[in-house]
Amino acid sequence: MKSLMPFLSAGPMTLRYLSVFDGDNVRKGLVDITIDAGKIARIAASDDPTGRIEGPEIDLRGYYALPGFIDAHTHLVGGDVVQGAADYASSRRTGEAIGMQAFRTAEAARLTLSRGVTTVRDLTGRAYLDVQVRDAIAEGIVEGPRVLTSGLGLTITGGHVHMRCVEVDGPKEVRREVRSHVKAGVDWIKLMGVTGGMATVGRHPLAPQFTRKEIRAGVDEAHRANLRVAAHAHGPEGIRNAVLEGVDTIEHGIYLDDNAAEIMAEKGLVLVPTLLNEKGWIDGLAAGTLPAAAIARRQAFADEGFPYPTPEQRIAMARKHGVRVIAGTDVGGNANCRHGMNAIEMAMLADAGMSNIEALRAGTSASAEALGLKDCGRIAVGLPADIVLSARDISNDIHCLSAPETIAAVFKGGRLAAAADPKLRRAFDRVTA
Numbered sequence: 411m412k413s414l415m416p417f418l419s420a421g422p423m424t425l426r427y428l429s430v431f432d433g434d435n436v437r438k439g440l441v442d443i444t445i446d447a448g449k450i451a452r453i454a455a456s457d458d459p460t461g462r463i464e465g466p467e468i469d470l471r472g473y474y475a476l477p478g479f480i481d482a483h484t485h486l487v488g489g490d491v492v493q494g495a496a497d498y499a500s501s502r503r504t505g506e507a508i509g510m511q512a513f514r515t516a517e518a519a520r521l522t523l524s525r526g527v528t529t530v531r532d533l534t535g536r537a538y539l540d541v542q543v544r545d546a547i548a549e550g551i552v553e554g555p556r557v558l559t560s561g562l563g564l565t566i567t568g569g570h571v572h573m574r575c576v577e578v579d580g581p582k583e584v585r586r587e588v589r590s591h592v593k594a595g596v597d598w599i600k601l602m603g604v605t606g607g608m609a610t611v612g613r614h615p616l617a618p619q620f621t622r623k624e625i626r627a628g629v630d631e632a633h634r635a636n637l638r639v640a641a642h643a644h645g646p647e648g649i650r651n652a653v654l655e656g657v658d659t660i661e662h663g664i665y666l667d668d669n670a671a672e673i674m675a676e677k678g679l680v681l682v683p684t685l686l687n688e689k690g691w692i693d694g695l696a697a698g699t700l701p702a703a704a705i706a707r708r709q710a711f712a713d714e715g716f717p718y719p720t721p722e723q724r725i726a727m728a729r730k731h732g733v734r735v736i737a738g739t740d741v742g743g744n745a746n747c748r749h750g751m752n753a754i755e756m757a758m759l760a761d762a763g764m765s766n767i768e769a770l771r772a773g774t775s776a777s778a779e780a781l782g783l784k785d786c787g788r789i790a791v792g793l794p795a796d797i798v799l800s801a802r803d804i805s806n807d808i809h810c811l812s813a814p815e816t817i818a819a820v821f822k823g824g825r826l827a828a829a830a831d832p833k834l835r836r837a838f839d840r841v842t843a
């Protein structure tokens with residue numbers, strides 16, 4: 411396959427003397443990783459006397475290797491939301507020419523990869539630009555992560571994010587729209603209108619939208635085509651509806667309660683809490699960049715008896731019942747939750763109650779398992795070499811993920827996708843010279 415990104419070496423090469431978090435645990439001692447034909451060919455202790463080093467060696471003493479990160483909830487299409495825009499349409503540039511939207515999408519994909527995210531699941535875009543950017547990346551026309559696509563979200567007429575979704579009513583229309591999505595080549599189906607949300611004025615985030623019969627039709631049709639279903643759901647009733655009708659992941663789940671969490675755990679369902687979206691809110695509030703109407707709206711929910719739970723409360727609710735939690739950010743979903751910030755989600759998960767290692771798993775191996783991906787999320791022999799290099803020990807200090815410069819270099823499928831660290835760039839140049 412053609413690619414914009416080079417292999418450093420035509421044959422095998424070995425990254426030496428690394429400290430490694432392999433997706434599950436931190437390996438003991440220093441480790442050598444041999445990459446060949448885009449895959450991880452060998453992993454061995456650097457002091458293994460029987461070790462045979464293949465190809466050029468790169469001395470990476472002092473660097474830490476992690477699997478490429480997985481962001482389970484992005485909105486690449488159209489790039490970042492415009493800060494300070496007066497309304498939804500202008501914040502999402504809904505009137506913009508599709509070509510310009512495609513360029514913004516490609517740039518968001520490039521930035522995402524350069525920050526160490528080698529796989530994303532993209533959950534609602536425009537005009538199937540997610541499918542097209544996925545294929546353009548795979549073809550080597552533009553740079554970006556592996557993309558699991560969902561096309562456009564499905565919502566009820568006037569439902570959550572109807573401005574950006576396909577409005578469908580009744581099981582028959584839901585089924586037909588899922589079939590259209592299958593025809594367009596998506597990987598997942600996003601059911602947006604399972605409950606209301608914060609972004610759509612006039613629709614209560616706790617109120618269910620799709621009926622159970624509508625959800626059932628969507629899930630049945632998606633599963634028959636071997637696709638999985640992600641459900642946007644805030645209120646417990648909507649979460650229950652979605653879980654009982656067989657969706658595969660719950661997105662946000664802000665008002666998850668004991669009963670809904672129990673049902674999720676029973677069915678082995680994964681929660682994608684999108685905490686970075688909340689950071690966008692907190693930062694926006696501090697910076698004074700949030701629209702007054704949005705602030706008033708959230709206050710009104712609190713006055714009704716539904717105060718917005720903190721990230722700690724939300725993660726505690728899930729963990730209390732054994733609900734698995736994975737990292738997904740909602741980048742591109744609000745003005746302060748921006749492309750390239752993806753890895754901060756793992757630090758936020760740690761702040762909200764996970765250990766550093768659990769949070770790193772949530773953005774690597776656990777996420778791969780939850781999304782049904784067998785070829786990423788781990789540094790393991792036989793898998794594509796999706797590897798992040800850092801000069802800092804992220805497994806001990808996960809907060810350094812908030813600084814973009816923590817990501818020193820990124821390999822995707824064994825190709826060098828980014829090398830922000832000048833010392834590493836020089837080391838890599840010596841190999842290619």
Ligand SMILES: [Zn+2]
Binds near residue numbers: 485533740
């Ligand atoms: Zn979203």
